[in-house]
Amino acid sequence: MSLETVVDDIEDEARARAEEIREAGEERAAEIVAEAEEEADRIVEEREQQVERQIDQEREQTLSAAKLEAKQQRLEARRDVLADVRDRTEAAIADLEGEEREELTRSLLDAAAPEFDDDESVAVHGRADDEELLTEVLADYEGWSFAGERDCLGGVVVESETSRVRVNNTFDSVLEAVWEDNLKELSDRLFEDE
Known part of the structure; x- marks a missing residue:
């Protein structure tokens, strides 16, 4: 090769x-x-x-x-x-005016009365516009007297110095209790379509 x-x-x-x-x-x-x-x-x-x-x-x-x-x-x-x-x-x-206001005020005073002894001196406070009404109604309650204004929608705050008891029966407090107790039902009725 x-x-x-x-x-x-x-x-x-x-x-x-x-x-x-x-x-x-x-x-x-x-x-x-x-x-x-x-x-x-x-x-x-x-x-x-x-x-x-x-x-x-x-x-x-x-x-x-x-x-x-x-x-x-x-x-x-x-x-x-x-x-x-x-x-x-x-x-x-x-x-609210007239008989309806007087009737409600009397029922609130009556509801507070059992908290006080019969011989106690009881002071009642209420709305300034209700002074005349309260003075007139309190004539039916022995030892009870109008003691001054309370900023509220109406009703009464009743108190006694001797027993140190105070009952708040204002329209405001009643409305608050009713409002809280019925808020869910009220809400359900108002907004039932949602």
Whole structure:
């Protein structure tokens, strides 16, 4: 074999080996590209899922916040309506006159009477506008007298120094008790459609 043939054989072998290496390199490069594309697809899919979850979470939070705000506004509106009803009720009570006012005042005095002994000196306080009415009604109660003004819608505050007893039978206190006892029922009736 001649040197030229050996060189040609070595060159052919080198070319074949180079071709094998190039093909193997291309195969490996194709595998790497395929793996990278798979990884990229997986990452994109994960990110899309994360974004969807985040969107869903933000949507839920926004919806919850909106529901809470609506509920708070509804409750505030209810409180405003109840406050208006209370104000109107107080105004109607304050405007009571004549026999109706006298009858209610007498019943409040009668309700307070058992708390005091018959021989006690009893002081009765009431609304300034009711002084004449109270003075007239108290003539029927021995030892009881009008003792001054009380800031209230009407009714009486009755007290005795000797027994240190005080009975608050003002229209305000009666309204407060009735209001508290019936607030749920009143609210249910006012807002039954909600």
